[in-house]
Amino acid sequence: MAKVLLKGNEAVVKGAILAGCRFFFGYPITPASEIAETAAYYIPLVGGTFIQAESEIGAINMVYGASSGGVRAMTASSGPGLSLKQEGISYLCGAELPCVIVDIMRGGPGLGNIAPDQGDYNQMVKGGGHGSYKVLVLAPNSVQEMCNFAILAFELADKYRNPVIVLTDGFIGQMMEPVEFPEVQVEVPKKDWALYGEEDDNKKLISSIYLDPDELEEIVIKINKKYKRMEEEEVRYEASYLEDAELVTVSFGVVSRILSSVVERCRKEGYKVGYLRPITLFPFPKKIINKLSEEGKAFLSVELSNGQMVDDVRLNARQSDVHFYGRMGGNVPSEDELYEVIVKILKGERKWLKTG
Amino acid sequence: MAKNRLGKSSAFYDIYERNPSSDKTVTHYCPGCGHGILHKFIAEALEDYGVWNRTILLSPVGCSVFAYYYFKVGNIQCAHGRAPAVATGIKRAHPDSIVISYQGDGDLAGIGGNEIIQAANRGENITVFFINNAIYGMTGGQMAPTTLVGQSTTTTPRGRDIYNEGYPIKIAEIISILESPVYVERVALADTKNIMKARSAVRKAINYQVENKGFSLVEVLSPCPTGWKMNPVDAKKWVTNEMQKYFKLGVFKDVGKERKSRKVNGEKVPLNKVPDIIDIPSDEKKEISRIEKKSEEKFLKRIKIAGFGGQGILLLGVTLAESGMMEGKNVTWLPSYGPEMRGGTANCHVIVSNQRIGSPLVDWSDILIAMNRPSLDKFEPKAVPGSLIFYDSTIVNRKPERNDVKAIGVPFTEIADGIGSTKVLNMVALGSLIRFTGMLSPETLFEAQTRVVKRKEFLELNKRAIKAGMEFIDSLKES
Structure with a gap:
């Protein structure tokens, strides 16, 4: 198909519609508002429902209701809104309801600002709500991936009966790039567990309450088996120059775009730097990091936060020096800045080791 | 009227299997509860x-x-x-x-x-x-x-x-x-x-x-x-x-009697109609609109466009990116988003290349378009040696100081005013940019603006502005 120049926030909606999503419930927030606006424009035109909810809590619970009805439903927000949605996400996981949630990260904590940031890593990847649950997290770094991952997210959500998060920063949401739309047509199949307003419904129950400790434990073990399966089947990452690398950069979102340029420059200058971009933040690409660590490589995690993903890198790179370089408040490191950090590490002039 | 019945309603389960209590025929509610x-x-x-x-x-x-x-x-x-x-x-x-x-x-x-x-x-x-x-x-x-x-x-x-x-x-x-x-x-x-x-x-x-x-x-x-x-x-x-x-x-x-019954089910849209409805162009449309420009040489232009909010900075960038895409290039467009959109300063980063684009941020510009003095002051130091700086000579009251860059002063505002609207100064800038660099064909630009400009009454005026920007560059070359 022909290419279209679109914002990431627009592409993710069009991808979702191609994936059969016909229900969008959202609340405006910069820098994610174009998602709701695009959905408000197109979703009714394809016979779907868009509702501007009263709150993020309302929106996520509308998703809970629609998903109970077996349809593909979606919501989107930015950090402060995601904090409010966490209650609903826990219930969705407990009731095993699939849906797609987009988080276009902005500066925090608190009201912070609207500039790009990655400080929601912990709340999204580690599960910011209550209980022993996980969500699958996809981290696009281009507008094309915003479209593709919306489609993938709905597939994975249904496959695992679990919410899937599309997590990226304000820049990936706001930037425009050409998108080539895949030729996808999805007729969402009827789900045997969902409610359709028909007699057979009375055999089904959408719920996350299990008063008996043994029963609840069994359920939590069951949903955790899904997470285990995700770790076996769904790990995705992009990598280059790993083989002879002395230092491997780890990043996602807009930072991974900047680092892709920086790593090229390092290679041209003869520095042995590798590039690793986790595409799934959960499941995290543990095995490859572990392998690289065993080979004696050092790591540098660059994030728009106080260092959140770096904890996952360190956990899986026990034998290595794991450096961390972060910018916050909406600041984005320049290519020069990161080049300098890398060169200093390689020359042994300075370490950026996160402690604690 | 209600039917007379002795048994339980069909809307109740006969046996309350989900009730963990040993007696599955009674409820968990207390005696006397409503x-x-x-x-x-x-x-x-x-x-x-x-x-x-x-x-x-x-x-x-x-x-x-x-x-x-x-x-x-x-x-x-x-x-x-x-x-x-x-x-x-x-x-x-x-x-x-x-x-x-x-x-x-x-x-x-x-x-x-x-x-x-x-x-x-x-x-x-x-x-x-x-x-x-x-x-x-x-x-x-x-x-x-x-x-x-x-x-x-x-x-x-x-x-x-x-x-x-x-x-x-x-x-x-x-x-x-x-x-x-x-x-x-x-x-x-x-x-x-x-x-x-x-x-x-x-x-x-x-x-x-x-x-x-x-x-x-x-x-x-x-x-x-x-x-x-x-x-x-x-x-x-x-x-x-x-x-x-x-x-x-x-x-x-x-008010049940006064209220009309609502229509509950909308029409189902066939799946094959969906791409068209959500403005995904079909392959046939691509053949008509996409102008391929073959070039084997490495092509990379990192462009920073900056000025006041309201000068059409973002639209200038989008039109440029759209044109680049139409000519088969890879492009990115990154705005300084947020409050800047509502007045104050605005800038955007556009990259046009025939290579895969890594970072979409323009730290060092190959081309800087400065629409006001603060933008020139801020971004001139970050121009690559040998690069181009276009600036609005109507309102920027100084020339670029660097002597290792090529500075082109164009009275964007004056030219736009001459055409009849200050609003089209962004298109004047675009016209002068493509004429000076030859990086895109004017035809592509004309077509691109029909795609990205929402208010169609501006199309003709924009086209005149692009042409005026081009003509100004031609006049520089002649003199």
């Missing part, structure tokens, strides 16, 4: 209207959290207070289903206060039964938003104090002042007469949904002997003598 009676009226109405087999019931958090033990319908258990939002989701997904939100006073009037008001205000075509027993039963007798003044509970041990907790909240009154709801009534499960009125209210509220009239809410004053530490007989009396004094019974709103 939930059982209300359950019975709802189940009876669902059967009588012939809709039990398409009903979805939402259980709240509270004593009726286990309503799904009993109702032989589709059941969803919801987070505390969120049932009206969940109801919205499922009802919109299946408009032919009958959706009932069953909520207690803590759930609906406390933690879920916003959800109920907003669902009511949207006029969701659902039925809400609101059990008001002035106490939190499930958690052991704490204060509810509807606890009466002076009533002692485990969290108002000295009685509800209006200076600490305020007065009990009147939900039926609040909901009834909204425009959207169709029917709001408060009833009481106390004496026989009022119990029969409650039964009628339940039936009416369900029937309005069956007729697709919209939102109904029935507030049900209900005895809680356990929570109130009374015997069932005294509890019923307390409803009559104490609760009804403050919570007046009656119909607060009923």
Whole structure:
């Protein structure tokens, strides 16, 4: 198909519609508002429902209701809104309801600002709500991936009966790039567990309450088996120059775009730097990091936060020096800045080791 | 009229298999509790209207959290207070289903206060039964938003104090002042007469949904002997003598007869029509509009465009990126987004390349377009040696100081004014840029702006502006 120049926030909606999503419930927030606006424009035109909810809590619970009805439903927000949605996400996981949630990260904590940031890593990847649950997290770094991952997210959500998060920063949401739309047509199949307003419904129950400790434990073990399966089947990452690398950069979102340029420059200058971009933040690409660590490589995690993903890198790179370089408040490191950090590490002039 | 029956309603399970109790024929409710009676009226109405087999019931958090033990319908258990939002989701997904939100006073009037008001205000075509027993039963007798003044509970041990907790909240009154709801009534499960009125209210509220009239809410004053530490007989009396004094019974709103039935099902859109509807161009369109420019040489232009908000900076960038894409290049466009869009400074980064684009940020520019003095001051130091700086010589009162860059002063504003609108200065800039660099063909640019400019009345003016920008460059070359 022909290419279209679109914002990431627009592409993710069009991808979702191609994936059969016909229900969008959202609340405006910069820098994610174009998602709701695009959905408000197109979703009714394809016979779907868009509702501007009263709150993020309302929106996520509308998703809970629609998903109970077996349809593909979606919501989107930015950090402060995601904090409010966490209650609903826990219930969705407990009731095993699939849906797609987009988080276009902005500066925090608190009201912070609207500039790009990655400080929601912990709340999204580690599960910011209550209980022993996980969500699958996809981290696009281009507008094309915003479209593709919306489609993938709905597939994975249904496959695992679990919410899937599309997590990226304000820049990936706001930037425009050409998108080539895949030729996808999805007729969402009827789900045997969902409610359709028909007699057979009375055999089904959408719920996350299990008063008996043994029963609840069994359920939590069951949903955790899904997470285990995700770790076996769904790990995705992009990598280059790993083989002879002395230092491997780890990043996602807009930072991974900047680092892709920086790593090229390092290679041209003869520095042995590798590039690793986790595409799934959960499941995290543990095995490859572990392998690289065993080979004696050092790591540098660059994030728009106080260092959140770096904890996952360190956990899986026990034998290595794991450096961390972060910018916050909406600041984005320049290519020069990161080049300098890398060169200093390689020359042994300075370490950026996160402690604690 | 209700059918006479001796047996249980079809809307109840014969045996309550989901109830973990050893006796699966009785409910978990305490003796003298109102939930059982209300359950019975709802189940009876669902059967009588012939809709039990398409009903979805939402259980709240509270004593009726286990309503799904009993109702032989589709059941969803919801987070505390969120049932009206969940109801919205499922009802919109299946408009032919009958959706009932069953909520207690803590759930609906406390933690879920916003959800109920907003669902009511949207006029969701659902039925809400609101059990008001002035106490939190499930958690052991704490204060509810509807606890009466002076009533002692485990969290108002000295009685509800209006200076600490305020007065009990009147939900039926609040909901009834909204425009959207169709029917709001408060009833009481106390004496026989009022119990029969409650039964009628339940039936009416369900029937309005069956007729697709919209939102109904029935507030049900209900005895809680356990929570109130009374015997069932005294509890019923307390409803009559104490609760009804403050919570007046009656119909607060009923516009069901005037309201038209809403259309519930839209037309289904065939999947093969979807790409066209959501503006994904087909392959045929690509052949017409896409102008390929073959070039094997490495091509990379990192462009920074900066100026005041309102100068059309972002649109200039988008048009440039669109044109680059149409000529088969890779492009990125990155805005300084947010408050900048509403005045103040604006800038955007555009990269056009025939290589894969890594970072979309332009730290060092190959081309800088400075539309005002602060932009030139800020970004001139970050121009690559040998690069180009275009600036608006009408309003920028200095020339670039660097002597290792090529500076091209174009009176964007003056030229735009000459054409008739300052607004098109961005297109003047674009015209001069492509003429000077030859990086894009004018035809591509003309076509690109028809795609990205939303207000079509500007197309002709824009085209003239692009041409004027080009002509100015030509005049420089001639002189």
